[in-house]
Amino acid sequence: MQAYVLVTCNSGSESSIISEFKELPEVIEINGIWGKYDIFLKVSDPDPSKMDQVVQRLRNHPDITDSYTMHVLYGQGGTIDDDE
Template sequence: MQAYVLINCNTGSETTLISELKELPEIIEINGVWGKYDIFIKISTADPNGVEQIVKRLRNHPDIVDTYTMHVLYGQGGTIDNE
């Protein structure tokens, strides 16, 4: 299972939060971003409930204010290298 998650966090906590989230093995990409959201992550897990478990963990973090999760639809796209 793969998903992208956009995160809003408390102002000033971005750098610390990114460092913490880098330690989670299910997070395979993480970037600070400008705009409506503060952090962009990509989750990949073999567990069918893995995305839900990670998102619940994110939502319980004291510095995370809001999340927006987008589950990947398999068979529609992929990386440029795969096409």
């Protein structure tokens, strides 16, 4: 299972949030971005409950004010193996 998560956070907290979440094994990519959202995460794990734990941890973080999670549809483009 894979998802993209867009995060809005308190100004100035981007670097500490990125440092914290890049250590999680489920986070395979994390970047600061410009625009409506502040941080982009690519999250992947075969166990959906682990994905839920990452999203809940994001939502409960005191410096994160909003998040938007988009689950990947397998077999519709990209570089994802249809067998996953």
